[in-house]
């Protein structure tokens with residue numbers, strides 16, 4: 626149970642976080658995308674994110690922030706230069722909080738830490754992509770001041786899902 630004494634820290638990911646991140650990924654992606662991304666695809670995306678995958682990503686210098694609540698890894702975010710060249714130089718690639726820890730302010734703190742990190746890299750402007758069906762994410766970015774600036778489609782087998790780009794100047 627989370628209480629006033631729960632200590633929250635946002636820090637760089639370490640190789641020792643690999644197993645916990647694999648579990649956070651499984652829990653948060655299943656919860657966010659069940660019924661949106663076809664099960665077969667979601668399942669294979671989750672199976673690919675093994676502790677080894679996370680360990681390699683961390684050791685190769687991937688920009689990864691970890692949300693730690695007391696001694697539990699409760700979320701993560703990855704970020705860096707925007708994948709598409711344009712007006713917005715910084716991008717949050719992934720921002721996920723474990724279901725148990727959602728809705729109590731941790732996502733906001735992780736988001737602010739990402740912005741701080743990207744500012745430190747002098748990347749101006751921010752873009753984040755979210756699936757249109759993921760209303761929680763769209764609402765979250767809208768309430769943080771992000772506005773839709775583009776859209777695209779991503780295919781999962783025969784299913785085509787719409788993605789929305791939210792941006793901040």
Ligand SMILES: CC(C)(COP(=O)(O)OP(=O)(O)OC[C@H]1O[C@@H](n2cnc3c(N)ncnc32)[C@H](O)[C@@H]1OP(=O)(O)O)[C@@H](O)C(=O)NCCC(=O)NCCS
Pocket residue numbers: 653657719720721722723726727728729730731732733734754755756759761762764765768769
């Ligand atoms: C989207 C996501 C990252 C948001 O994280 P979160 O921890 O649930 O969000 P927060 O709790 O910080 O913010 C949600 C609301 O709770 C409010 N809140 C509730 N209790 C709070 C508390 N004790 N302290 C501060 N804020 C609190 C926040 O103010 C915020 O309200 P607002 O958006 O109207 O300002 C998270 O829900 C998630 O991981 N979802 C699934 C994955 C996902 O969709 N990721 C994005 C993919 S692009």
